[in-house]
Amino acid sequence: MLSKSAKYALKGVLYLAMNTNEQKRVMAKDISGPINVPPSYIAKLLQQLGRHGVVSSIKGPHGGFFLTEENKKTPLIKIIDLLDGEYRLKSCMLSLKDCNELNPCPLHRLVGNVKSDFIRSLEQTTIAELVQDIKDGKSFLPL
Amino acid sequence: MLSKSAKYALKGVLYLAMNTNEQKRVMAKDISGPINVPPSYIAKLLQQLGRHGVVSSIKGPHGGFFLTEENKKTPLIKIIDLLDGEYRLKSCMLSLKDCNELNPCPLHRLVGNVKSDFIRSLEQTTIAELVQDIKDGKSFLPL
DNA sequence: CATATAAAAGATAAAAATGTCTTTTAATAT
DNA sequence: ATATTAAAAGACATTTTTATCTTTTATATG
DSSP states (O other): OOOOOHHHHHHHHHHHHHHHOSSOBBBBHHHHHTOOHHHHHHHHHHHHHTTTSSEEEOOOOTTTEETTTTGGOOHHHHHHHHHHHHHHHHSOTTTTTTSSSSSOOOTTTHHHHHHHHHHHHHHHHBHHHHHHHHHHHSOOOOO | OOOHHHHHHHHHHHHHHHHHOOOOOOOOOHHHHTTOOOOOHHHHHHHHHTTTSEEEEEEEETTTEEEOOGGGGOOOOHHHHHHHHHHHHSOTOOOOOOSSSOOOOOTHHHHHHHHHHHHHHHHHBBBBHHHHHHHHTEEEEEE
């Protein structure tokens, strides 16, 4: 469904959302354990997310990765698209170039609104909202 | 979403469903073009599907791959699971081992019924039904 | 300023997925 | 029987994804 990279990235960002802010930062190697992702791999992913404004970071002593309130407004789809490309989730089930509503491939109706609804959720839901759910006891950690 | 192998396999089986029967068979190399999949790759995939009773085949002159009426009753999920494994489609969005309805991960509700509905469709829909849709002008080729 | 710290960037390695080629086996037709 | 055909099986090559390691750059602190 999602690549490992996308899953790792979502877990990393979620961890940062729950455990950091402008003042309190965490180093890549300290995220690794709690989210169960290899340290140098999560570092790479967070750096990539940093370049695109999804996470924040500061170098040097007491530096590390963190999320600003602004960062937390990132919609989930942005993280997924950054790592998997838009194509993976949004393309036709059979990767047919000219499959669309008017000229649907044999699997198109089957997937139907299901997929578009799903993608809309990912576009409309932000990291902040996921955090709120956790705090409201609607969903659970650990990652 | 699906691996290339799964997409290729679905296209191959769909092509067989539309163009073959016990009497009329096609060779791997003649499927390749119409469905736009490398010849030796589709051959491998069809052999694998053959081992699991999804397609039929006969060796030698006038041999080739084909689908029996029985074969056409195969649900789509079988083809997908064979190539991608059940895990890919059915596991939690974050691949968390103990995510379930009672202990949902942060993405669980978001995906919600959408995913289970989708999987149910794949379980309940057969190749034969897709063929019927095409014949009824509800969906379109080419692959 | 010098030093230590931690991210950024780059290079390299390992594993998995995709794709191709060759040999073997089974069926057909002459 | 023999030759031909086409799938089955296996070996091999390429590409992509995942993972690790090393060097560089920026920042804070003494």
